[in-house]
Every structure is written in structure tokens, then in C-alpha cells.
Amino acid sequence: MQTKRMTFNSRWLPYALLAPQVIITLVFFVWPASQALWQSMLRQDPFGLRTTFVWFQNFERLFEDSHYLASMKTTLIFSVSTTLLSMSVALLFAVMVNRMIRSQNAYSTFLVWPYAVAPAIAGVLWWFIFNPSVGILPYILEGFGYDWNHRLDAGDAMILVVVAAAWKQISYNFLFFLAGLHSIPQSLVEAAAIDGASRTKRFWTIIFPLLSPTTFFLMVVNVVYAMFDTFGVIHATTEGGPAQATNILVYKVYRDGFVGNNLGSSAAQSVILMVIVIALTVVQFRWIERRVNY
């Protein structure tokens, strides 16, 4: 392959052009990341007077800590549920909008709006809707004889954060699924119709497999979102409670570090999260090109 080569007259121009990007990466990623790495190997006494270098002790303690392991499990349940919920609802919407002929654009626009809402605001929105004393949903559920209280019930709390987190992501997933559906040639679906496949069968044997690259991409994006980008949602609704029931890893980093003042452990936790993000990114780049191809 031929690549285009640019030559710069000044020796410094290329460096100057790259500088902003490099500086941003240094200041906002490399610096804090190395800080966290360093911190994760330190321990402070309760009064913050003395700091000792403890090697990997913070990590060892974490993996023996039942709270941390419980938080991992919570995170797993939370991110899998959020991903499944937001992706399946988005796919349903995308399929329905794709069937429309004239109103596609209008519906797409409406469905994309939630994405513009800040996570904290979305959280507050859901906080009001689900509020056990003034919320509309508990009121309706009461009519069905269900006593909703996410402040006491761990299951209710989990449902609340999953719904609140998934809601916002539906827009994003919807756009990708719709684009994916548009890129499937109509003639394939027609051929399947002639080949005697019912609507449902066509979806599961032709459309869904052909969407698999999109689905896989979204899966990774959604898991990353659920694991790392839902701080605002949790903070505005349950604050990790009741009794740690919705205390996912990112939220725990904040709680242990800034509320509990255990900076060493908090830093170790964020290093673990960083490793998970890096792993997920590698999976995404490696797999998406090769495996999920037909």
C-alpha cells in the first residue's frame, strides 16, 4: 500500500502539532495513572501522618476482603444486566423503527434524546420516579400489591440502578443497531422470505447473525459503560446502598478513598479497574476484526 508522505519545512512544526495531544495524554492519563500506581503501594496511618511503602499488600488485602469480592459480584450482575437490558430494548426499537417507512427520522430523533441527558440528572430523574414516598412507580406498583422500597430491599435497589443506567445507553445502542440494520441488504431478507422463513425466523437466522459485529462491539462498549461510567447514576440514586447492594467497583473506589479516606486501598482498586479497561479494550480490538466476521 502506498502512503502519503508530508514533509515539513520546519523541524519543530511536527512536534508542535503533536504537542497538544501528547500534553493532554500526559496530564490527564499518564500522570494520574502513575500516581495511582504509586499510591496503590503506599499505606497511610489513620491520621495521615506517616506513609509507608508496602509493595503489593494493598492488593493482597483487597482479594481477601469479602466486601471487595462482594462488590465484584455486584459489578458483574450490574453490568451484565445493564448491558442485556439496554441492548435488547435498543434492538427491539431499532427493528421496529427500521420497519417504518416515513416516520423513521422522527422516531430516531426522539429515541436519541436521552443520550444528551447528563448521567447525574438521569439519576435524579429516576430517583424521583422510583422514590418510595413520592415516586410514581412505587405508587403504581402498590396498586398491584407490590411494596417497592429500594432503600431497604437490595433487589429493588439493583433493579433501580440497572434501569437508570440502561435507559441512557439505549439511545446509543439504538443508533448503532439501526445503522447495522440499514446495512443488511434488503434482498437477503427477501430471499429468506421466499425460502419460507417466517418473520421471526428471518430475524434470528439472517438478521441477527448479520448484526453480530455490531452486537459484539456494543457489548464491549456497554460493559465498559456499566462498569466505569455509571458513577453518576449510582451516586444520585442509591449511593451504593442498601448495605453495599449496589456498591459497584467504581463507586467503591470513591467511597473507600474519599469517604473512608483509605487512599492506598482506593488506589489499588483503581489500578485493578485500569487493568480491566485495558483488557476489555484489547479484546475489543483483537476480536472485533477477526472473530465476529462472517
Add this chain to the structure above:
Amino acid sequence: MARIVIDDLHKVYAGGVKAVTGVSLDIADGEMIVLVGPSGCGKSTLLRMVAGLETITNGTLTIGDRVVNDLEPADRDIAMVFQNYALYPHMTVRGNLAYGLKNRGVSKPDIERRVNEAAAMLEIADFLDRKPRALSGGQRQRVAMGRALVREPAAFLFDEPLSNLDAKLRVQMRVEIRQLQRRLRTTSLYVTHDQLEALTMADRLVVLNGGVIEQVGTPMDVYAKPASVFVAGFIGSPAMNMIDAGYLRDHGSMPAEMPSGTDIVGVRPDDLLLAKPEGPHLALQGTVALLEPAGAESHIYVTLDGNSAPLTVRVQGLPSVLEGQGVPLYAPLSALHPFNKASGKRTD
């Protein structure tokens, strides 16, 4: 196998586009009908209405002994070969062939047998386990054919199945499809905009223009006696020469035998001769504008004195005329096609 009766079919698209207007056609069992016409004349629309992919605005469609207007494509017992082949990219060739049978609940051993038979017939047995993307254009074309015939449907529908192939492969596949259709004797409706494909493949030819049938007939009938100026210009290559009757009258060469109402006279390039023929004929005088050798034959473009559009003359081998040279042209009266300008129809 089945007879297909198309009775006064109309299609008006949502935007108000009238794509097909009052088309009627009776296709005999085992017959190969070729629909031919320029781009946008409604060929695909008509075919897709027969397939059930497009609703019928008006008219009746009968396949076999059932009116199928309101049946789903799957229930019409037809198979279709698409222009882009529409092979399922995530399935192997075997999966592609078996898909329609599986959906219809054919038993496993039967599917196996029928897939293998079809694969042998189309010589695709060697790549049954490959995905479509690992096949050449010609091989994909065969798989698309295989997917249609493995189902043993009442009718085949083809929508320009060869237009994505290169010229050589197109000729080869054309012959193969024709042979296969002769062997299987399955009623077929074949859409193309290539007049040569139409002439060579059809039992009967249907020339469509602007959503209306211009002419139906055997290829030789349509070629020998085009019913309208449009058909005359569309079927046959190089296209038929059209000479204005006014010009002929002005030059005193309008044959008296021409029917009344004739104001265009058509002559095929083969029927224009440089040497005077026996019997009654038309005689013209012109100048050679361009000589175009094309292997076994040559095309001579001749401008008639005082008439702008050059006439095409087709001769065998290389003629002994020079560009710029004045030549006489002759055409036997029996080879002339008289048309009326206003109606566009033949006058004899």
C-alpha cells in the same frame, strides 16, 4: 411446475409512480419468458409482484391453479435468483442451499440428497463447505441458481442474474441457464435489459416500455416483425435504421407499396446493401462517414445526402469502400418496416 396467468396487473407505488400498467400475460407450463426493456420500465416491479415481494395494486395473478395475490412469497412455490445473488453471507454454500428446505421441514436425509444433486448438477460440489465470500462471481451465480432449483419450485424468477458477470462468463452462464431450464422444464420468468440475452434465451419475449407491454412473441417474430418503433429500436444490434418517409418522398424514392399512414421506414443494418439486389428495392445515395471494422463483420456509417443521422450498414468482412466516398445503398422492399410516427405502431 405450473402455468402462470398474469391478468391486467397494475402497480402504483406509494409516491404515485405508476410502474406497471395493465400487463397481461399467459405463461405456459415449462415456458421460458424473458421480460426485456430499458431501465425503469417496470421489469423488476412486475417480477417482484409475481414473487410476492411487492403488493399488487390491481389485477389477478394465478400460479398453477391458485390465485396468489394475497399469498406470502413463501406460499407461492416460486424461487428467485437476485441480481446481487443475495446469498446468506454467514452460511456455507451447503447452508445456503439447505436453508429453504429446512424451513419447509424437509427431512435431513432428503435435504442431504437434494443438496448434493443440485451441487453436482451445477458443479459446485467442491465448495459446499465454503462461505460465499470465498467464491468467484461465477461460482456465486451458480450457488444462487442451486438455491433456487434445490427447492424444485413451480417457477423460477430471475432478475438480471447475469448483469454482475464479465462478458465471457455471462455468455457461458446464459447457455447453462438455458440448458438447465430446458432440462428441468420449469416455468421461468427472466428479466434482463440485454436484448441479446433476451433473444437467445426466450421461448417468448415480452418487450416492456414505460410499464406497458409493447410486444409479445417468439424472439424471431419480434426481430422479424417489430410491432412498434420502440421495439424495432430496442431489439437487434446495431439498432434498426429509421428513415423519415418525408425524406424518401422528397427524393422520389418512397416505394408506392408502403401502407398508408407510414411516415417512418425502418431498415435493419443487415438489409442495407451496397450492391443492387434482384427484385423490387429501395435505392438511396449517401457518403461513407465512418468505417468500423469489428472482426468478422464491419459497420459502415453512411450519411444520406441532406439527412443528418447516419445509417448503419452491416457487411461481412472488410468492405472495399473508403471514408468520404459516395456510395449507393439498396434495401429489398420485403425488408422494410413501415411505422406511423404519431402512434409509434407498425402500419402493415
